Amino acid sequence: xxxxxxxxxxxxxxxxxxxxxxxxxxxxxxxxxxxxxxxxxxxxxxxxxxxxxxxxxxxxxxxxxxxxxxxxxxxxxxxxx
Numbered sequence: 001x002x003x004x005x006x007x008x009x010x011x012x013x014x015x016x017x018x019x020x021x022x023x024x025x026x027x028x029x030x031x032x033x034x035x036x037x038x039x040x041x042x043x044x045x046x047x048x049x050x051x052x053x054x055x056x057x058x059x060x061x062x063x064x065x066x067x068x069x070x071x072x073x074x075x076x077x078x079x080x081x
Contacts, residue, residue: 010053017045020045021041021043021049024045026040
């Protein structure tokens with residue numbers, strides 16, 4: 001139940017971010033190391049919100065994987081010792 005509530009809350013926050021971003025049609029210049037791009041503020045908000053969400057998921061999954069592997073290793077060592 002907690003997972004559904006959290007997923008729903010995150011989904012609502014993403015929708016609100018996209019709605020606020022879509023209301024602004026001003027152009028924004030992004031300077032990369034080798035290139036320059038002009039995109040709307042709405043596209044920039046969508047892009048960076050999505051990237052932040054994906055990076056957050058990856059970090060969380062990596063953290064859980066490391067934590068689970070430490071528990072398995074600890075259980076294996078306690079059985080052997």
